[in-house]
Amino acid sequence: MSARLNRVRLRLRDLAAGAAFGSLVISWQLPSVLLLLAAAGFVLALFDRRPFGDRHLVGGVFLLLAGALCFGMVWKGPVDLVVGACCFATLLTLQRMLSAPGPAVDAQVNLASLLMVAGGGALSGDLLYAPMLALYAVFSILAMGLGVVSATVAPGTTFPLRRVLLPLSVGAGLAMVLGLTFFILFPRLSWNMAGGRVSTGLGPVTTGFSDQVRLGGSGSIKSNPRVVARVHLSPDPGDEALNRYWIGRTYDTFDGVRWTAQRTPVETEGQIRLSHGGDRLIHQEIELLPAYGARTALALEAPSLFGGAVANTHKGRRRTRMQRLENGEIRFEREAPGYDYHAYSLPADVTREVPALTTGDLDRARSLPADLDPRIPALAQRLLAGEQDPLRAAERLARHLSTRFRYSMELPGEHPDALSHFLFERQEGHCEHFATALTVLLRTQGIPARLATGFFGGERLGDDYILRAGDAHAWTQVLVPGRGWVSVDATPPAFRSAQPEPFLTWLVDRYEALEERWRNSVVDYDIRDQWAFLSGMLSDRERHDVLAGEVVEARPRRALGMGLGAFFGVLLLGWILERRVRRPRSDPATRFHHRLRRTVQRDPTIGAGLARGVPIEELARRLRQTDHPAATPLDDAVRRYLEARFGSRPLGAREASQLLQRLRSALGTAARSS
């Protein structure tokens, strides 16, 4: 068997296994130990180090241990059955891959890799699964094809690898086209209930709510352009930039360094009503993406009703109830990477009914750290100058902070009294500093206030609004008699929403758009889409908007024609390419002959003498008889052509060029002299 063929085949086989492993890795559900072990194994295999070799006993013991380990993990509960099976498939692939190669072992590696890819499909709905699957398909098809050929190659013979790689590559492309066709047309007999609806996308989560807010430190979240939520608003405000507060969680206890809250669940229902809002509520259809990374529900200020929550788990979509916590936060009962739910909020101009606060709540909303810097109440007193109205006081303080203090994310080092340091020394900070300062300043004057966290912004994308990780924000809520908690923001307006890098934003937007298309077209593809696709292909009916009386969607019959045209176009292209590839190349001597004739024919003095059908030897003879300056170089070139064509004396490219160059020079000299 050709050594090169064998080497390439093994490399492709191992790369296919690597791609299959990658399809599992992107689900981020495999144990870290396994990831490290498998990565090391793949590196060893790529360097052709196969420690198991022919040691079947060692390999068997390894598999037994692997099986026991996976069973133990499933039994004890850290992983579920599917993940456990995927772990075992990974270890099986690893063991086979690091054993001595052979036809049976190759087939086992390919099939174990296939199990990994299937596991990846069951565990992940990530966009990255697509390239992993494509890579696996290409590598495994090439490896299997080379495996079949290598079984018939006689020992010690060389094999033209390119000859076989070309049809296999075309075959890989064709297999993917066929795969897509099957995917579109294969009848969906069940609803997509267990599809991997969620994906971690571009790495781990970027926002999330913690149990506490700690002042200090630097960060880069404001520049993070990842989309964490998509919202469809009804009625649609139509603004490009919504610039609204999306509240998630509030904190009422501050100890000088960190904010905490009472987070005991007080109510768990499928639908949670916070207030009655009448008929002008803003309906929000919200999708929290895995980049969001928390169980806290978001809603436009001021939320009135939450419900219809669905958790997008790795095993599919599951209904989940919602919980109302003591601090007013709404969260999902089931933990999942993503959620879909509905929320209703009051418009800004509507006064909401105010739930009565308990004495404890009021006390916490006025409480101050025990060792509060005395300069802070003095500052509040000086700035307010006797202002007693909570809202006006808050707005006055907020105006002072937002105009006199600078916004900065670069806050190196920890300070024991971060608030005083912000107010009296550094005078720059981020939204948490501004919000904390305003809240504490208000509390020093006996005005109940609390810290609210969530998002500020809302960027138009199609018919929806998106929230980016950089929109994460903190602000103050002040208790206004008769109106309840009212948001007041001390952060300079320019720094409330995301501040992403334009290029990074563009890049992430493209990825997010691609991911959305992937989810809509692939992950969420179901029998309705299938029916719509088929009816669109076969029917030329137009869909009318009954109310508006307009044609909103036309499905002309040309879609079918275009599809067929594309199909036959691909076939035609393949046929042309095949003909081009398979067309035998003329030998170097013949090519030299053609170049020689062209060179002579271009010459104005003797070119006419080399008409079609006249041998170039004849022209050379005539030039010799007339003592033409180009006779000798033409003679040499013709002689070399004849030797190369019929005398088995090869003509190199360099020599051919030199001969032609000499001829051109001689022809040029002759033309100048004439």
Next chain:
Amino acid sequence: MSSPAVSAPSPAFGQRLWARLRRPDWPRRLKVTGTGRTYLMVTLGVGIGALNTGNNLLYLLLGLLLGVIVLSGLLSERVLRGLHVERVGADALHAREPGTFRWRLSRERGHAFAIEVREVHAELTGRATAAILGPGRSHVLRGQVTAPRRGPLVLEAVDVSTTWPFGLFAKSRRFPIPGEVLVLPARIRVRGEVPRAHQGLAGEDGRARFQDGEGDLAGLRELADGEDARRIHWLKSASSQKLVRAERDREERQTVELVLETGPSRAALDRRCEELAAQARTLMARGIEVGLTVGPVRLRPSIGPAHLRRLLTALARAGFSTPPVTREVA
């Protein structure tokens, strides 16, 4: 004047299709390999998983797996289509012993990969393989085949199969090529004593001087009409300007006449043929000329590979009625 041709109405397309589908000799045969069986099981598993859960990524994978199966059929068909096969045969094929058998394959265009060729005959086992067949030239494939018994084997077809491209299925195409391969008696050791040789002078019988042997030079004389030109002594002929022939002493010759008795059972006849073949081989190796009588057929005593081949052929055919041989390939 020619009368107008009357042709029968051609059957409808459906009838033709049905007739084609019902053909017992379907032009392609498909066999699932071991790897293919596992692959199909995994595909089935992925399909059930996809149907059960509705997971579209599993549907995507299922589509790819089904695509690979379809592609497998398309690419293997490309390999088998446009293939020309010719049976070259074997030089000498002995019973119960692997012998080299040859087939000539060619394609007009496109490459073929992972080709396997074998004869469609229950008693002729063995195959030849080729990793790649280029277009535009013929390739002779050599394979080791084995036949269990001596005698002529009537060949009907050659099977060309391929596991290209993925080794999941072995698709084969049958080329009907009638022919015959003659399996010579098995090569065995001589059992017991070889027959005693008859001793006498060798040479051209019927000549007066009996000086036509292969021994020492006995004399020179002018070549007479009708005499063998191979006896001409060219050096002397050139110097004397006339054709001169050499006369050589006749040598002692040892001959053995082997006789195959007809009539015993097929197994006994096979054994006897093998024994006679072994004896002939041994005797010839000792320089003894061997003749053979098989029923009405008599081969005169002689020696050499060609004569041995004649003997073995006669022994191989002994007991078989002569078939209508289209082309003997061995």
